[in-house]
Amino acid sequence: MNKLWLIVQQEYRVRVRSRSFIISTLLAPLFILAITVGPALLATRSSSSDHVVMVVDETGQPGLFEKLQHIVGDPAAGGSSGIHLLLYGGGGPVDSVRVRLAPAVEDGRYDGLLVLGPDFLDSGKAVFYASDPSGLMWTDAIESALDELLLRHRMAQRGVPEEDLAALMDKVHFRTAPITGEAEREGAMESRLVIGMVLILLLYMMILTYGVQSMNAVIEDKASRVVEVMLANVTPTILMSGKIVAAALVGITQFVIWGVLVVGVLGRGPAMLPAEVDLSFLTFGLWASFTIFFILGYLLFASLYAAIGSMCNSMQDAQQFQMPVTILVIVPVLLLQVVIQDPNGTLAVVFSLIPVFTPIMMFIRIAMGSPPLWQVLVSIALLAVTVALMAKLTGKLFRLSILSFGKAPSWRQVLEMLRSPE
Amino acid sequence: MDPILQLRGVRRSFGRIQAVDGVDLDVPRGSIYGILGPNGAGKTTTIRMILNIYTPDEGEILFDGRRLDRRATDRIGYLPEERGLYKRLKVGEHLEYMARLKGVPAGEARRRVGQWLERFELADRAMAKTNELSKGMQQKVQFIGAIIAEPEVVVLDEPFSGLDPINVELLREIIAEIQDSGRTVLFSTHVMEQAEQICDHIFLIHQGRKVLDGRLDEIVQDYPVDKVRLVGDFQESALRALPHVTTVRRDGNEWKVWLDEEGSPQQLLTELVKLGRVDLFSASRPPLSEIFIREVKGSGAASPPAGMSGGGPDGAGGGRMETTESTSSIGREGGMR
Numbered sequence: 001m002n003k004l005w006l007i008v009q010q011e012y013r014v015r016v017r018s019r020s021f022i023i024s025t026l027l028a029p030l031f032i033l034a035i036t037v038g039p040a041l042l043a044t045r046s047s048s049s050d051h052v053v054m055v056v057d058e059t060g061q062p063g064l065f066e067k068l069q070h071i072v073g074d075p076a077a078g079g080s081s082g083i084h085l086l087l088y089g090g091g092g093p094v095d096s097v098r099v100r101l102a103p104a105v106e107d108g109r110y111d112g113l114l115v116l117g118p119d120f121l122d123s124g125k126a127v128f129y130a131s132d133p134s135g136l137m138w139t140d141a142i143e144s145a146l147d148e149l150l151l152r153h154r155m156a157q158r159g160v161p162e163e164d165l166a167a168l169m170d171k172v173h174f175r176t177a178p179i180t181g182e183a184e185r186e187g188a189m190e191s192r193l194v195i196g197m198v199l200i201l202l203l204y205m206m207i208l209t210y211g212v213q214s215m216n217a218v219i220e221d222k223a224s225r226v227v228e229v230m231l232a233n234v235t236p237t238i239l240m241s242g243k244i245v246a247a248a249l250v251g252i253t254q255f256v257i258w259g260v261l262v263v264g265v266l267g268r269g270p271a272m273l274p275a276e277v278d279l280s281f282l283t284f285g286l287w288a289s290f291t292i293f294f295i296l297g298y299l300l301f302a303s304l305y306a307a308i309g310s311m312c313n314s315m316q317d318a319q320q321f322q323m324p325v326t327i328l329v330i331v332p333v334l335l336l337q338v339v340i341q342d343p344n345g346t347l348a349v350v351f352s353l354i355p356v357f358t359p360i361m362m363f364i365r366i367a368m369g370s371p372p373l374w375q376v377l378v379s380i381a382l383l384a385v386t387v388a389l390m391a392k393l394t395g396k397l398f399r400l401s402i403l404s405f406g407k408a409p410s411w412r413q414v415l416e417m418l419r420s421p422e
Numbered sequence: 423m424d425p426i427l428q429l430r431g432v433r434r435s436f437g438r439i440q441a442v443d444g445v446d447l448d449v450p451r452g453s454i455y456g457i458l459g460p461n462g463a464g465k466t467t468t469i470r471m472i473l474n475i476y477t478p479d480e481g482e483i484l485f486d487g488r489r490l491d492r493r494a495t496d497r498i499g500y501l502p503e504e505r506g507l508y509k510r511l512k513v514g515e516h517l518e519y520m521a522r523l524k525g526v527p528a529g530e531a532r533r534r535v536g537q538w539l540e541r542f543e544l545a546d547r548a549m550a551k552t553n554e555l556s557k558g559m560q561q562k563v564q565f566i567g568a569i570i571a572e573p574e575v576v577v578l579d580e581p582f583s584g585l586d587p588i589n590v591e592l593l594r595e596i597i598a599e600i601q602d603s604g605r606t607v608l609f610s611t612h613v614m615e616q617a618e619q620i621c622d623h624i625f626l627i628h629q630g631r632k633v634l635d636g637r638l639d640e641i642v643q644d645y646p647v648d649k650v651r652l653v654g655d656f657q658e659s660a661l662r663a664l665p666h667v668t669t670v671r672r673d674g675n676e677w678k679v680w681l682d683e684e685g686s687p688q689q690l691l692t693e694l695v696k697l698g699r700v701d702l703f704s705a706s707r708p709p710l711s712e713i714f715i716r717e718v719k720g721s722g723a724a725s726p727p728a729g730m731s732g733g734g735p736d737g738a739g740g741g742r743m744e745t746t747e748s749t750s751s752i753g754r755e756g757g758m759r
Contacts, residue, residue, distance in 0.1 A: 003523060010519055014510045225506030229567065232473040232500040233523040235492065403475065405504070 003234045007242030008249065011217060015250045025254050028205070029261060051111040051138055053128075054104075056088045056097055058118045064149070072145035081141060086110075098129060106131050114142065124150050193340070195282070196367035200336065202255070203294055204360050208329050210251035211301035212322070217243045218309030218402075219318060227402060236399040240310070244302045251298070289366045289376070296383045297359025300390055301329060307394035311401045317408035332360035343369025353379050355386035393418060425484075426451040426575060426606050427472065432481035434467055441467040443630035444481070449575075449608065449623070454601055456621035456638075457610040458710075460718055464630040465610045466503060469577055472608070473500050486574075496525050499573035503580050503610075505564050507552035513563055514539070514548035517570055524571030531570070538566045542592070557584055565593060569600070576600055577608045582616060594620060614711035624710070626717055633717045638710070645708050647687050650679045653702035654694065664693050676702075 015021055057065050065087050066077065073079025088097065094115055104110050112130040120126055126146055128139055152165055160168065218240070221227040230239055304325050312318040332339075332351065339348045343365045352361040352371070358379045365371040400417045401409065409417070427449040434442045442464045449455045459465050470476045471483060474495045485494040508516050514535050521531035539545045542562045547555060552563065561584055569576055578597075582590050597607055597620065611617055617624060617638075624641065626634040634641060653676055661670045661677060666685025671678045681690065687705035694700050708716070 002525075006519075006522055014508075018510070220509070221506075224509050225502070225504040226508055227506070228475070228502040228504055229500060229506065229520070230523075231475045232495060232498070232502075403470075 004238045004242050004245075007230075007234065007239065008246045011242060011246030012249050015213070015217075015246065016253060021250065021254070024209075025257055028254075029258055050082045050084060052084045052086065052109070053142065054086050054088050054101060054110045054113050056094060056113065056115045058094070059116055059120050060118070061121060061153075064116075064153075067152070068145060068149050071148050072142060083138070083141060085114075105129065112139070116146075121150065121153055192368070196364075197336075199286075199290060199367055200333075200360065200364050202258075203290060203297070203363055204329065204333050206251045206255065206294060207297045207301055207359065208326065210247045210298060211305040211325075211329075213250065214243045214247040214302045215305035215309035215318060215322070216315070217247065218306050218398075219312055219315060222310070222313050222402070222405070225405075231403065236310075236402050237395055239402075240303075240306050240395060240398045243309075244299070244306055247302060248295075248298055286366060289363060292380060293359040293363045296380070296387055299387045300356065300359070300383070301325065303387075303391050303394040307397040307401075310398040311404075311414070312408045313405060320408070321414075328356045329360070332357050332364065335361070336364060339364050340368045344371060349375065353382065355379075355383045358383045424451045425449055426486055427608075428484040429468075429472075430482050430484070432468070432471060432478045432483060434471060434476055434478050440630050442471070442478075442627075445627065445630075445632050447625055447632065447635060449606060451606055452601060452604050453623045454597065454607045454609060454621050456617040456624040457608060457627065458612065458614070458617055458624055458714060459627040459633075460612065463627045465627060466579065467630075468627065469500075469579060469608070469610060472577060473498060496571070497574045499524070499568040499571060499576040501564055501568035501576075501578045501581055505561060507560055507563060507567075509551070509553045511552055512549050513544065513552055513555065516552050517563065517567055520567040521570045524573065526571050534570050535566075538570060542566060542589075558586060558589065561585060562589060565596075569596070573605070575606045575608060577610075579610045580612075581609070582611075582613070614709070614714055618710045626714065628718050634713075641713070642707050642710070645713055646681075646683070647705040647707055648681050648683075648685070649706055649708070650681070650687055650690060651702070651704040651706070652677050652679065652694065652700065654700045655698045656694070660697055664690065664697075666690070 055065060055068070065085070069077040069085050070079070072083050072085060073081030074083060074085050075081075076084065088101075090097065090100075092100075094117070098113060098115075101110065101113050105113055108131075112128050115127045115129070117123075117125055117127075124146075128142065130139075148169065151169065155165060155168065156162070221230060221239075227239075234242075305322070308318055308321040308325070311321065335347070335351060338345075339351075339361065342348060348361070348365055349371075351357045352365055353375065354361075362371070362376060362379045366376065397414065397417055400420070425448040427447070429445050429447040432442055432445045433440070445464075445468060457465050457468065467476060471478050472490070474490055474492060483490040485497070488494070508519070511519065514532075517535045517538070518528070518531045521534060522528060526534070535548070536545070539548050542565075544559060544562060547559065552560065555563065565578075565581060568578065576597075581593055585593065597609075600607055609617070609621060621638055623636065624634070624638050625632065656677065658670055658672065658677075661667060661679060666682050666689070667679055668682050669678075669680040679690070681687075687703075691700070691703055694703070
């Protein structure tokens with residue numbers, strides 16, 4: 001026990017001070033941020049960044065341009081949309097105006113040219129010219145502003161008083177809520193999706209990364225031949241356990257550092273958190289299941305990876321064995337979309353009860369929905385039994401192959417080893 | 423005899439290969455015991471069983487009178503043939519780790535690391551990563567790792583390979599010190615000269631079986647003098663005609679004469695004196711390397727000289743053996759002139 005502790009300490013110290021640990025600890029949050037929050041951020045960023053649009057108003061309706069400015073949220077009219085509208089002061093036929101302004105649009109001085117034809121108020125026909133009209137997202141704002149403008153104009157024409165307009169234009173307020181009647185704040189589903197996704201990715205990455213690390217630690221010992229001296233001191237089981245426990249502790253350390261970073265950044269004050277982010281689903285149960293599935297999932301895969309390490313003398317050797325194991329880890333992540341859409345569907349239930357998929361699959365279901373408690377408990381029980389069986393098998397493989405320095409065994413030899421008496 | 427280590431009918435196989443096939447061995451406390459044998463003879467498997475890395479399929483190993491267990495291995499130091507250091511650790515850290523794995527407390531471990539590095543003139547390398555060292559230095563670090571916990575038994579598998587003469591000398595000095603302090607050294611090699619110089623006991627293993635073991639001087643004693651170097655005025659045919667002479671060869675101005683089992687140097691000398699003038703007469707026991715070759719070739723069969731009488735008398739490795747011949751001259755050289 002003493003020696004196990006010594007090995008864990010030593011391995012832990014070496015890994016935590018390694019360059020790769022420091023770099024990955026700092027880079028991973030950025031990476032997760034980039035792939036989860038990034039796209040959303042980019043989408044809002046591009047629509048809110050400034051656009052300048054030249055408007056050619058041929059309707060002859062006084063005050064129309066100012067109204068449009070107001071509705072679209074032009075900063076010049078006290079709005080905050082970032083869309084700047086400019087009224088084209090010159091005259092002439094539309095086609096010649098278009099030709100004249102084309103260079104300015106092409107070189108980006110204007111983002112587009114909006115032409116409201118003479119019959120705009122009747123037909124609603126408007127044309128937006130841009131250098132590359134495909135895939136423009138921010139023009140949606142102009143389109144809906146024109147919609148509103150037209151609607152207001154038509155209602156005013158039909159004698160609806162100005163002060164009633166706002167009430168008439170009020171849209172439906174649609175929301176989803178749990179049937180249990182618990183208070184679900186607006187945006188709860190979205191924040192649950194985003195934060196849940198971060199946790200799922202974290203779980204998956206930690207199981208994979210640190211599982212592979214325990215494999216690498218074993219291969220390092222074998223490749224440097226130091227393993228023989230180690231085995232003169234401790235049993236293979238203790239050596240293997242030491243590697244696995246140390247890698248897990250390194251993972252937990254990293255997780256804690258990330259936690260501190262997140263709390264440090266977000267904890268600066270609620271101001272950092274957008275108002276609509278709802279953290280109420282981060283219950284004790286969720287954290288507990290995260291911990292349980294991390295520990296069991298990690299033990300399952302780390303023992304597999306460590307056994308692979310014991311059979312190989314180089315990372316290249318390890319690849320053929322690593323592949324199928326890695327696929328087992330990845331499958332649940334590939335099914336993420338399906339499970340999120342239907343967390344209690346047949347597919348989700350079946351996969352979450354297959355022990356090798358349980359850790360990530362069941363956690364997805366818990367993070368994204370509320371699976372029946374019995375399913376959670378059964379899956380944990382099955383997983384725990386599998387972990388124990390796997391530890392037995394991988395421990396045997398480890399003991400049998402840790403001192404073989406020749407070629408990595410074939411799959412058939414592996415099966416023979418598993419079947420052989422020790 | 424007070425054995426620190428005993429092997430009783432130890433067997434171990436790997437699949438269909440019987441690596442060690444019923445070995446008995448007593449290692450006296452305070453001895454320097456050489457484990458000798460050709461490649462693949464079962465030396466490493468035997469050593470690994472002594473270190474509890476492999477468990478015997480059959481038989482038992484006793485350490486200090488009790489069945490070998492994990493606690494006993496704390497009292498055995500090991501330098502494996504396949505050298506290895508923790509690449510990511512500094513020299514000092516690696517050694518400290520090795521000491522602590524054997525149960526040396528942290529402070530004491532640090533103190534000893536300093537001492538030993540000093541002795542091996544590696545003190546300035548304590549903070550270097552182990553993989554920044556030269557091969558020879560790495561080997562010295564490994565050696566320190568094997569002895570730093572001051573184990574009662576030190577198992578050294580080919581400890582000298584790759585070392586320069588100065589460091590070989592240093593290692594031998596330390597091995598002698600270990601013996602002086604009443605501790606035991608188990609020493610595996612296939613370089614017979616080293617074994618002859620260092621060991622007081624040897625164990626010869628071949629194809630998993632013990633061929634020979636015991637005190638080195640007794641083993642050598644058991645081998646009759648069977649070869650005589652002589653200088654004098656003789657005809658080859660006359661020498662050949664002498665009783666018990668099997669082979670005669672001329673080597674410069676020297677004759678080499680091999681005797682059969684019944685022959686003795688005294689009786690040969692008597693015959694020679696009758697024949698003519700004897701300028702030099704030197705009888706020698708076979709060197710360990712020759713014993714080794716004979717035993718291995720004969721696989722422990724009787725009649726040691728059998729292998730020599732047929733073919734070329736000086737056999738394999740003859741030239742090398744000459745250098746370490748344990749010579750016991752009958753009469754003093756020149757005294758017979």
